Amino acid sequence: MSDTGPLLEVRDLHVRFRTRDGVVSAVNGMSFTLDAGETIAILGESGSGKSVTAQAIMGILPSKTATIPQGSIRYRGTELVGLRERDYRQLRGAKIAMVFQDALSALNPVTSVGRQVSEMFRVRGDMSRRQAKAAAIEVMSHVGIPDPARRFNDYPHQFSGGMRQRVMIATMIALRPSVLIADEPTTALDVTVQAQIMDLLKELQRETGTGLILITHDLGVVASVADRIAVMYAGRVMEQGNVDEIYQRQANPYTVGLLESIPQIDERVGRLPAIPGLPPNLLAVPPGCPYHLRCAMPIDPCFEDPAPPFTQVAPGHHSMCWRAEEVYAGERVAR
Amino acid sequence: MSADTAVPAPTVEVAGLSLRQLAWRRLRRDRGALIAGTVLILVFLIALFAPLITSMIGINPYDFDATALDPSKGSLPAGPWGSMSWEHPLGVEPLTGRDLLARLLYGARVSLFIAVTSVIITAIVGTVVGIIAGYKGGRWDTVIGRGTDLLLAFPQILMLIALSPVITQRLVAMGLAPDVARVFYLIIVFVFFGWPYLARLVRGQVLSLREREFVEASVAIGAPTRRILFKEILPNLWAPLIVYVTISMPTIIAAEATLAYLGVGIIEPTPSWGKMLADSVRFFTVVPSYLFIPGTALFIVVFAFNVFGDAVRDALDPRAGRG
Numbered sequence: 039m040s041d042t043g044p045l046l047e048v049r050d051l052h053v054r055f056r057t058r059d060g061v062v063s064a065v066n067g068m069s070f071t072l073d074a075g076e077t078i079a080i081l082g083e084s085g086s087g088k089s090v091t092a093q094a095i096m097g098i099l100p101s102k103t104a105t106i107p108q109g110s111i112r113y114r115g116t117e118l119v120g121l122r123e124r125d126y127r128q129l130r131g132a133k134i135a136m137v138f139q140d141a142l143s144a145l146n147p148v149t150s151v152g153r154q155v156s157e158m159f160r161v162r163g164d165m166s167r168r169q170a171k172a173a174a175i176e177v178m179s180h181v182g183i184p185d186p187a188r189r190f191n192d193y194p195h196q197f198s199g200g201m202r203q204r205v206m207i208a209t210m211i212a213l214r215p216s217v218l219i220a221d222e223p224t225t226a227l228d229v230t231v232q233a234q235i236m237d238l239l240k241e242l243q244r245e246t247g248t249g250l251i252l253i254t255h256d257l258g259v260v261a262s263v264a265d266r267i268a269v270m271y272a273g274r275v276m277e278q279g280n281v282d283e284i285y286q287r288q289a290n291p292y293t294v295g296l297l298e299s300i301p302q303i304d305e306r307v308g309r310l311p312a313i314p315g316l317p318p319n320l321l322a323v324p325p326g327c328p329y330h331l332r333c334a335m336p337i338d339p340c341f342e343d344p345a346p347p348f349t350q351v352a353p354g355h356h357s358m359c360w361r362a363e364e365v366y367a368g369e370r371v372a373r
Numbered sequence: 374m375s376a377d378t379a380v381p382a383p384t385v386e387v388a389g390l391s392l393r394q395l396a397w398r399r400l401r402r403d404r405g406a407l408i409a410g411t412v413l414i415l416v417f418l419i420a421l422f423a424p425l426i427t428s429m430i431g432i433n434p435y436d437f438d439a440t441a442l443d444p445s446k447g448s449l450p451a452g453p454w455g456s457m458s459w460e461h462p463l464g465v466e467p468l469t470g471r472d473l474l475a476r477l478l479y480g481a482r483v484s485l486f487i488a489v490t491s492v493i494i495t496a497i498v499g500t501v502v503g504i505i506a507g508y509k510g511g512r513w514d515t516v517i518g519r520g521t522d523l524l525l526a527f528p529q530i531l532m533l534i535a536l537s538p539v540i541t542q543r544l545v546a547m548g549l550a551p552d553v554a555r556v557f558y559l560i561i562v563f564v565f566f567g568w569p570y571l572a573r574l575v576r577g578q579v580l581s582l583r584e585r586e587f588v589e590a591s592v593a594i595g596a597p598t599r600r601i602l603f604k605e606i607l608p609n610l611w612a613p614l615i616v617y618v619t620i621s622m623p624t625i626i627a628a629e630a631t632l633a634y635l636g637v638g639i640i641e642p643t644p645s646w647g648k649m650l651a652d653s654v655r656f657f658t659v660v661p662s663y664l665f666i667p668g669t670a671l672f673i674v675v676f677a678f679n680v681f682g683d684a685v686r687d688a689l690d691p692r693a694g695r696g
Contacts, residue, residue: 098592102511130595138593143586148608148691157604161596193691209594 043115045249046072046095046134046217051109053090053099053273062320064090066273066328067109070266074216075243077250079260079281081296082270083317088253091270092219095251096136097126113217131158135215137239139222141202145194151205152178152190158212173212181208181238200231204238211242218243219251224259236263257300261285266354269293272318272328274345279355289349289357289366291333327359335361335369399688406684409677416674420485423478432461434479435642438470455662463666467656473666476644480667483645485674487556488625491563492618499568500614503575504602508583514576521569529566530635536562537637552643559638563625571617578613582606612686619682623675630671646671 053065065087072078080088093099095111097118111118113134118126138144145154156174159165165173171190178186181204194202203223210218220239224232240263243250252264260267261281268278269292277290288294295313315332318324324331330340339360340346349362359365400406419426427433438461443451448468455464455473463473506517537558544554582588583606591605630647632638634654639645649667657664 096593098589127595127597130593132595136590136593138586138590140586144590146587146591146605146608148611149605150691157591157596158594161594161600195691206590209590 043112044071045074045076045114046251047110047112048091048095049110049112051091051094051111052107053087053094054105054107055100056103056105057321060321063323064273064320065094066323068268068270068273068275070268070275070278072217072249072251074249075247076266077240077243077252077264078266078268079252079254079264080268080270081254081257081260083255085317085320086270087273088255088270089221090273092136092221092251092253095217095219096130096134097121097123098130131161131210131215132213133215134217134219135210135213136219136221137203137206137210137223140226141199141206142194142226144206145202147194150191150193151197152186152192154194155205155209155212158209162213174208177208177212178205181205181211181242182234183208199227200234203227203231203235207235207238207242211246211248214246214248216248217251218248219253221253222255223252224256225254232259239263257296269296272323273320274328274358275348275356276329276359277355277357279352283352283355287366289351289355289362290359291335291361291365292329293357294365294370295332295334335365337361395691396685396688400684403684403688405680406688409680409684412673412677413681416481416677417485419478420481423475423482427472427475427478430462430474432472432475434471434475434644436471438465438472440470442468442470449656449659455660455666457662464660464662466652467660467663473649473663476649477646477666477670480644480646480649481670483556483639483643484626484629484647487559487563487629487645488622491560491567491625492621494560494564495567495571495621496614496618498564499571499617500575500607500610502568503572504579504606504610506572507576507579508598508602508606517572517576521572524566524569527566530631532566533562533632534635534637552640555638555640555643559629559632563628567621567625571614574613574617575610578610579606582609611689615682615686615689619678622678623671626671626675 048071049069051065051068052063055062055064068087068091070078070080080091082088090099090104093104094106095118099106106119109119113129118129145151152171152174155178156167156170159170159173160167175186175190178189183189183201183204189197194205197205203226207223218239223239224235227235236259239250239252242248252260254260264281266279267281267284269276269284269290271292276292277284277288279289284293285297288297292313295311298311299313301310313332318328318331325341325343327333327336327340327346330336333340337360346358346360346362348356348358350356351362351366357366361369400410440451442448442465448470450465450467450470452458452464455461455467457464461472461474463477465472466476502517506514540558540561541551541554544557545551549557588601588605591601596605626646628647629638629645630650633645633648634651638651639648646667650664650671653660653664653667
């Protein structure tokens with residue numbers, strides 16, 4: 039495998055699904071790069087294409103309905119789109135791993151937790167059962183599961199939500215993958231446990247230099263752990279840039295709307311501002327900017343194709359908006 | 374509730390148990406399962422050692438005993454209850470005078486051998502085919518689905534009767550004794566017509582299991598398909614499989630009886646429970662014990678299978694409360 043370019047590079051990725059009602063364009067030109075040790079947060083509402091992007095990277099899109107008509111995903115220079123299943127299997131788990139949202143459903147209910155963690159070592163076929171067990175116990179203790187040797191034979195339902203997510207993480211980091219995708223890893227957990235799990239992920243990342251792709255709709259989580267953000271809407275990246283920069287100075291009306299809808303602890307507000315309307319139906323995305331129907335400050339070109347260009351407003355800070363410069367300069371429309 | 378009545382919680386050492394240990398522990402605490410399991414073990418031991426037991430008692434399933442019959446009654450057993458005596462503890466067979474206890478014990482060998490062998494082979498074939506159809510889907514599913522439809526649409530009993538001489542002759546030509554050939558014939562047809570039911574059941578289960586996230590997670594760790602099928606999905610199928618086995622065991626013993634009655638089952642001189650039942654019906658009004666003896670044996674075994682199967686299924690469910 040040639041070691042050229044960034045760790046992971048997604049360029050102009052398109053994902054379509056054939057459904058009974060027509061073709062759904064779930065991802066329409068997603069691009070980002072990820073370097074070792076870096077955390078990129080993919081942020082967006084439900085149905086914005088975050089999870090589909092993750093599945094496309096893992097190569098686990100439903101093969102019967104999904105296609106990637108355009109775009110490329112490169113892992114250390116190796117093209118993953120169209121990669122043979124046999125070769126993909128070598129990458130999954132070992133190089134690119136994914137932490138699922140709901141550990142309870144992502145763990146096999148009738149297999150003991152320890153077996154499932156050691157599975158990762160066994161799948162590679164180079165460890166005996168005993169070696170795999172020892173390795174699994176070590177990883178389990180590493181992710182903070184107390185007394186892992188004793189809990190090895192317990193079943194997923196005997197664990198608390200947070201512990202289950204730790205088991206899931208233990209499985210996924212077992213082989214020290216260089217890319218870890220976390221698909222809403224804390225959504226199913228309560229707040230205090232959320233923080234512990236995020237801390238755990240960050241700590242593991244610091245130790246191993248893993249590139250982390252964090253998929254979430256939780257703006258609070260993003261601010262605390264991500265280096266960069268890609269804000270997705272209707273299968274497109276609306277704005278991408280350094281996390282601090284985007285929190286302070288947005289260049290896209292959608293991001294502005296999203297951040298405005300977070301309640302501030304030091305402000306007295308009546309009704310929380312929300313973005314009116316709903317994301318567009320992906321069966322028929324409107325021409326032009328996908329956000330124009332909900333945008334507070336649309337202008338004529340927004341309603342027509344082509345979609346706005348991805349404008350650079352500052353080094354490493356891009357926004358897909360005709361008025362990106364104006365928004366970045368501080369222009370706002372009160373709703 | 375007053376505070377001083379609070380008893381400190383006993384410190385129980387909660388050791389992690391493997392599923393097998395857990396199941397074993399639960400089974401040992403289930404009295405019904407213990408009794409049923411003991412009965413089944415006993416029956417299998419008796420069947421296994423039937424020749425030894427019969428020779429110790431001094432009886433034989435094949436010897437005719439004219440002295441136990443009454444020629445004036447048309448060769449029916451001379452004494453009451455099928456002529457039960459020390460010599461023939463369960464009486465004798467009408468017309469021949471063969472010892473019923475010996476035939477019952479030898480019959481257990483044949484009946485249980487047929488039932489267990491057919492069920493095991495059926496379970497393996499049906500599970501493998503069902504898992505493949507359910508998981509692979511697409512063309513695999515279509516071909517297998519149509520195949521099972523075709524088999525299920527066959528008029529089974531008619532086919533069994535029609536095929537019997539053909540297949541039995543083939544087996545005899547291959548060097549088997551005629552009565553042994555019949556045993557194999559029965560196993561072949563029970564498997565042949567049995568697996569589609571199980572394959573369908575398994576396919577349905579797999580269709581829903583394969584959409585579960587833990588299967589996706591397993592794909593995401595790079596597990597090969599074989600491993601996903603047999604390490605992730607199969608363990609979730611134990612419960613329906615065990616139910617299937619315990620239900621079809623008695624069904625097969627009963628089917629064996631039906632075929633014996635229709636004249637295409639086990640043939641003379643080999644005894645089987647089914648054949649005894651089939652033969653006894655003609656003498657029910659005059660020698661009722663002849664019907665009750667194999668009937669009771671069948672009832673006990675079937676009942677024990679059901680109770681034991683239920684208990685095993687419960688014990689194997691890790692989500693059930695710890696016991």
